[in-house]
């Protein structure tokens with residue numbers, strides 16, 4: 161099927177790793193269920209995947225142009241309704257069997273996945289499911305070339321510790337968007353560190369996990385003051401951010 165959409169959503173459509181992960185997660189949902197919500201539907205591609213398995217799909221998209229395209233793309237499907245709205249302002253009236261919400265970014269800081277799901281999952285049946293199901297974040301010490309918060313897009317950095325999992329949560333749970341952790345990271349060589357690298361793995365269901373793909377989960381690089389380290393030094397860092405409030409909410413300092 162050919163999808164008409166915005167340049168951003170077209171790049172998302174070209175990311176085969178991301179799309180096939182969602183496709184296979186939806187494929188496992190193989191019986192005839194009542195209702196699915198597709199939150200942040202963009203071009204409508206995930207609603208298209210859902211259309212064989214659900215009697216009704218409500219696809220909600222905040223961006224007017226994208227929602228107009230999704231409505232046109234999906235006009236042949238009588239079981240899909242496309243709504244142009246902020247999910248946080250949408251008047252949900254029915255409980256769903258499944259919520260699909262791809263508002264993903266590294267550590268869920270810059271997109272609204274957490275506030276949107278904290279609100280929308282009130283409209284999920286007791287045995288309902290969410291795709292994705294869980295998020296796993298790892299962190300490591302690095303030496304960065306650039307001294308501002310940025311995503312790893314062809315930039316150089318040198319790793320100074322093994323990655324450790326510092327946060328893991330199930331999206332069915334109520335999640336406090338205000339994240340705070342005291343990290344303890346062991347340097348694995350001598351040199352100068354000046355930052356952290358965060359990597360996110362998205363668990364779509366019990367059987368499927370996706371790390372970085374062209375449009376998903378690029379490593380996030382966060383500066384720290386410069387510090388000289390020796391192999392096996394333990395470096396303690398306080399990391400804070402608010403999920404859904406953007407990378408401006410990130411604070412990091414030695415403690």
Ligand SMILES: C[S@@+](CC[C@H](N)C(=O)[O-])C[C@H]1O[C@@H](n2cnc3c(N)ncnc32)[C@H](O)[C@@H]1O
Nearest residue numbers: 172200201202221222223245246247262263272
């Ligand atoms: C990463 S894109 C995913 C698009 C599409 N689901 C796909 O997989 O190709 C996230 C989408 O969520 C939409 N979005 C972000 N916040 C939203 C909100 N509060 N309510 C509705 N849509 C939102 C964005 O406009 C964007 O189209």
